Amino acid sequence: MPVRILVVDDHPIVRHGxxxxxxxxxxxxxxxxxxxxxxxxxxxxxxxxxxxxLDVSMPRMDGLEACRRIRKNVPKSExxxxxxxxxxxxxxxxxxxxxxxxxVKSDAARDLLAALExxxxxxxxxxxxxxxxxxxx
Amino acid sequence: MKLRILIADDHEVVRRGxxxxxxxxxxxxxxxxxxxxxxxxxxxxxxxxxxxxxxxGMPNLNGLAATRQLLQQNPQQKVIVLTITDSDHVxxxxxxxxxxxxxLKSDAARDLISAVExxxxxxxxxxxxxxxxxxxxxxxxxxxxxNGESPKLPTLTPREREVIQLLAExxxxxxxxxxxxxxxxxxxxxxxxxxxxxAFTRSGI
Numbered sequence: 001m002p003v004r005i006l007v008v009d010d011h012p013i014v015r016h017g018x019x020x021x022x023x024x025x026x027x028x029x030x031x032x033x034x035x036x037x038x039x040x041x042x043x044x045x046x047x048x049x050x051x052x053x054l055d056v057s058m059p060r061m062d063g064l065e066a067c068r069r070i071r072k073n074v075p076k077s078e079x080x081x082x083x084x085x086x087x088x089x090x091x092x093x094x095x096x097x098x099x100x101x102x103x104v105k106s107d108a109a110r111d112l113l114a115a116l117e118x119x120x121x122x123x124x125x126x127x128x129x130x131x132x133x134x135x136x137x
Numbered sequence: 138m139k140l141r142i143l144i145a146d147d148h149e150v151v152r153r154g155x156x157x158x159x160x161x162x163x164x165x166x167x168x169x170x171x172x173x174x175x176x177x178x179x180x181x182x183x184x185x186x187x188x189x190x191x192x193x194g195m196p197n198l199n200g201l202a203a204t205r206q207l208l209q210q211n212p213q214q215k216v217i218v219l220t221i222t223d224s225d226h227v228x229x230x231x232x233x234x235x236x237x238x239x240x241l242k243s244d245a246a247r248d249l250i251s252a253v254e255x256x257x258x259x260x261x262x263x264x265x266x267x268x269x270x271x272x273x274x275x276x277x278x279x280x281x282x283x284n285g286e287s288p289k290l291p292t293l294t295p296r297e298r299e300v301i302q303l304l305a306e307x308x309x310x311x312x313x314x315x316x317x318x319x320x321x322x323x324x325x326x327x328x329x330x331x332x333x334x335x336a337f338t339r340s341g342i
Contacts, residue, residue, distance in 0.1 A: 012246030017154030082150075109149030 002029040003120040006049040008040040008066070009033075009082075010058040014105075018053060018082070021112050028116065037061025037069075044070045049077050051120050053112075054099070056083040056090070064097045071098030080119045082108055091126065101125040140257055141168040143186035145177035145203070146219070147195045151242075155190065155249070162250055174203030175316075181207055181214065188256050190249070192242075193220040193227060197316065199302055201227070204234040205295050215256040219245060223264070238262040292334045300327040 007018050007030055015033050022028055031047055034040040036058045044052055052070055056063035067079045080101035081094040094102045101119040103111040104127050111127050118125035144155045144167055156167050169184045171177035174191065175198040181189055189207055191200035198206070200218055207214045217238030218231040231239050238252040241264045248264050255262035293301065296317075303313045314324035 011151075011243050013154040013158065013242060013249075014148075014150055015154070016157045016246060017148075017150035017152070020153040020157045021150060105150060106148050109153065112150075 002027055003051060003116075004029050004031045004047070004049045005116070006031060006040065006043055006047060006052045006077075007033045008035070008037075008052060008058070008063070009055040010035050014055070018108070018112070021109060022053075022116065025113070028120075037063060037066030040066045041069045041073070044074050044077055048074050051116060052077055052079045053116070054079050054081055055105075056081060056085065056094070064093055067094070067097040067099050078119045078122060080115055080125070082112070086127075095126075103127040139164055139166045140188065140253070141166055141184070141186045142253065143167075143169040143171065143177065143181055143184060143189045145171040145174065145190065145195065145200070146192040147172050148192075151192070155245070158246060158249060159253070162253075165253065174198030174200055174206075177203050178206045178210065182210065185211075188215045188217065188253055190217045190219055190253075191236075193218055193222075193231075196306060197303065198299060201230045201234050202295065202298050202302065204231065204236050208235040217249070217252050217256060217262070219249075240264050293331065297327055297331050297334075300324065301331050304328065304331075 005022065005028055007015050009015050009018065019030055022030060031049055032043050034043050038061045040052060040054060041061070054063045054067055063081060063083070067081065070077055070079060079099040080103070081099045082103055082105055083090060083094070084105045086104040091102050100122065101115045101124065103115050107127055115125040142159055142165060144152055146152050146155065152170050159165055159167055168186050169180045171180050173195045177189060177191060178198070191203055193200040204216045204218060207216055216236045217240060218236040219240050219242055220227055221242045223241055228239060238256055238261060240248045240252050240262070244264050252262035299317060300313055303316060308316070310324045310328055311321050314321045317324065
């Protein structure tokens with residue numbers, strides 16, 4: 001069964017890029033996109049994706065709040081945070097909000113596939129210090 | 138003959154998005170990619186693109202400084218600046234640097250094709266909401282002689298702007314010298330000139 005993915009970012013050009021990067025794997029299916037946290041929560045409720053690839057900085061509702069709500073409403077949906085902010089604090093907040101994975105946008109091309117693979121199997125994936133990447137399990 | 142486009146953005150995910158978008162247009166090809174302004178200037182020398190699309194916020198050499206260098210290298214070079222901010226300051230800097238297109242990243246999926254088409258036909262392109270702001274700004278200046286904007290850094294030379302970006306990114310004078318092919322002493326002279334000029338600016342406010 002394919003891994004069903006919801007891609008969330010307020011910039012369509014980034015969503016295009018994420019689609020392109022994820023598109024190489026036939027077992028992954030991008031089922032929809034959302035452009036802010038509210039839309040992400042609504043679509044996750046309705047579509048129940050396996051993984052939500054979630055930006056943090058978005059209008060109306062940010063990715064951290066969206067993550068908390070998605071994890072509460074649809075516990076089976078895992079969240080992979082893809083953010084511009086590579087601070088340890090952001091990483092802690094993302095994990096505290098219930099995200100299973102955390103990667104930095106500037107390294108997304110390098111980390112996204114491995115992160116999605118881990119998260120889709122309910123394993124954590126943390127990009128560490130933009131250079132060392134590890135599966136913390 | 139295909140229209141050849143060079144794209145520069147420090148985020149590969151954005152470059153992938155730009156490539157996907159631009160390559161859907163028949164007759165266009167992405168002939169090169171760069172991850173910062175310096176690489177864009179170098180690649181433009183090698184691949185001689187018809188259009189360069191430059192992100193503003195890039196490390197090493199930002200998109201505005203790169204625009205200046207590209208135009209210096211080839212005064213006919215067509216440049217589109219891509220930015221996350223539509224602040225008056227950035228728009229003015231982009232125009233001043235010689236960019237013929239200005240597109241907000243948030244609107245890129247909608248506007249970038251139109252922008253490249255405009256430049257292809259020797260026209261300019263500005264994201265619609267920027268157009269209004271630019272016009273209002275110029276009209277306002279026409280009436281008042283000044284628009285009351287925050288002061289720019291007019292006394293910094295293009296080289297000093299390059300140096301200040303690298304210093305602001307935490308690089309040492311030695312690293313700056315190495316990146317810009319200067320002697321450490323020259324880099325330090327630039328550094329002290331910058332400090333002197335900015336100090337004058339601050340004390341003048």
